[in-house]
Amino acid sequence: MDLNSGMNFIHQVHGPEESRAPKVDVVIVGAGPAGLACAVELRLRGLDSLIFDKGRLLNSLSNFPTQMQFFTSPPGLEIGGLPLDSPDTRPGRAEVLNYYHRVAKHYELSIRQDERVHQIEGQDEAFTVRTTHSAYACRKVIIATGYFDIPIWLGIPGEDSNKVSHYYQDPSGLSGRAVVVIGGRNSAGTAALELNRAGVHVTLIHRGAAFTKAMKPWIREELEARIDSGEINALFSSQVRVIQSQSIIVETPGGTTTLRNDFVFALTGYKPDMGFLTEAGVGLDAAGKRPLLNAQSLESSRPGIYLAGVVAAGLHTNELNIEHAKAHARCVASNIAVADLNSQTLHQPVSVD
Numbered sequence: 001m002d003l004n005s006g007m008n009f010i011h012q013v014h015g016p017e018e019s020r021a022p023k024v025d026v027v028i029v030g031a032g033p034a035g036l037a038c039a040v041e042l043r044l045r046g047l048d049s050l051i052f053d054k055g056r057l058l059n060s061l062s063n064f065p066t067q068m069q070f071f072t073s074p075p076g077l078e079i080g081g082l083p084l085d086s087p088d089t090r091p092g093r094a095e096v097l098n099y100y101h102r103v104a105k106h107y108e109l110s111i112r113q114d115e116r117v118h119q120i121e122g123q124d125e126a127f128t129v130r131t132t133h134s135a136y137a138c139r140k141v142i143i144a145t146g147y148f149d150i151p152i153w154l155g156i157p158g159e160d161s162n163k164v165s166h167y168y169q170d171p172s173g174l175s176g177r178a179v180v181v182i183g184g185r186n187s188a189g190t191a192a193l194e195l196n197r198a199g200v201h202v203t204l205i206h207r208g209a210a211f212t213k214a215m216k217p218w219i220r221e222e223l224e225a226r227i228d229s230g231e232i233n234a235l236f237s238s239q240v241r242v243i244q245s246q247s248i249i250v251e252t253p254g255g256t257t258t259l260r261n262d263f264v265f266a267l268t269g270y271k272p273d274m275g276f277l278t279e280a281g282v283g284l285d286a287a288g289k290r291p292l293l294n295a296q297s298l299e300s301s302r303p304g305i306y307l308a309g310v311v312a313a314g315l316h317t318n319e320l321n322i323e324h325a326k327a328h329a330r331c332v333a334s335n336i337a338v339a340d341l342n343s344q345t346l347h348q349p350v351s352v353d
């Protein structure tokens with residue numbers, strides 16, 4: 001499927017023609033589940049949209065662990081009334097990716113891949129969205145940029161070396177090697193288990209005294225069993241202080257220790273690009289952690305720009321999941337549709353007879 005095929009909806013703007021260019025109703029920044037759900041909900045209300053992604057369609061999900069299973073059952077992931085048929089209550093990443101591609105095709109969504117949005121100029125009803133390729137006119141903008149692009153760095157020496165990754169995908173090439181997984185949540189637990197199954201010597205290092213309550217019980221149970229049996233080495237209340245080419249230095253309750261090490265997965269979370277929000281004119285709360293939004297419409301403090309999906313929670317990324325993104329999409333689309341109706345009513349001649 002050629003997803004860069006939505007030329008019929010694209011209204012590129014070049015210099016002085018800007019004010020006369022026809023407009024797409026809505027530009028959506030980000031082709032994740034939230035961006036797709038918004039486009040579908042807008043389409044169901046008769047509004048056109050154009051989605052941009054700086055990477056592929058479903059860029060974040062494409063980079064999730066290859067063998068992962070979603071925690072959410074199929075109905076929770078479905079959008080636009082299309083069924084996600086899966087034999088499993090926890091569908092795999094490939095199934096979910098295929099499903100969302102089908103949704104995009106079914107609703108003939110206009111998606112521009114590998115085209116990053118870097119600036120939103122103008123005002124409500126007359127925005128110009130500038131991308132790496134061109135500029136586009138639209139009436140409204142929805143920012144659905146997620147949170148997976150920026151890892152939360154530990155800020156320790158050696159973290160930027162090529163033996164460190166903040167993303168785990170699969171254990172290939174690591175069998176028999178000494179690998180450290182840093183983190184205490186589901187991602188770290190799942191990676192440690194999968195690496196261990198693949199014959200990797202895993203040490204899991206967590207700064208907390210125990211795994212977080214958010215860890216799914218089936219992950220925790222298996223992890224604890226393998227830690228008890230000595231298959232996985234675990235250090236709690238411990239922090240990696242330095243990453244060197246063949247070792248790491250860890251501060252543990254028993255003192256500082258050096259471990260032989262070939263590779264590090266620092267799975268310490270991700271955060272949204274708050275700079276993109278502020279550059280787009282979206283205000284943040286006093287702590288700079290949460291975007292300022294109208295709770296009913298999800299319209300931001302900059303009129304005409306809405307937020308949907310995980311980015312709406314700012315740095316509180318754990319508050320929102322794909323089901324929330326779907327609810328956001330319905331809310332944003334219906335608010336834009338109502339605004340559309342109001343503006344038509346205001347501008348149309350009123351019959352007085």
Ligand SMILES: Cc1cc2nc3c(=O)[nH]c(=O)nc-3n(C[C@H](O)[C@H](O)[C@H](O)COP(=O)(O)OP(=O)(O)OC[C@H]3O[C@@H](n4cnc5c(N)ncnc54)[C@H](O)[C@@H]3O)c2cc1C
Binds near residue numbers: 055
């Ligand atoms: C391992 C893992 C497992 C998970 N399991 C579940 C689960 O079982 N159930 C669940 O509900 N949630 C789960 N989540 C969370 C879920 O993935 C997120 O809630 C969901 O991806 C959020 O969707 P989104 O559309 O808001 O953001 P994303 O999916 O992150 O999409 C944002 C998109 O915006 C694009 N983008 C960013 N900046 C720009 C820009 N400037 N210009 C153009 N494009 C841009 C990105 O490339 C990306 O494609 C999981 C997360 C992880 C990491």
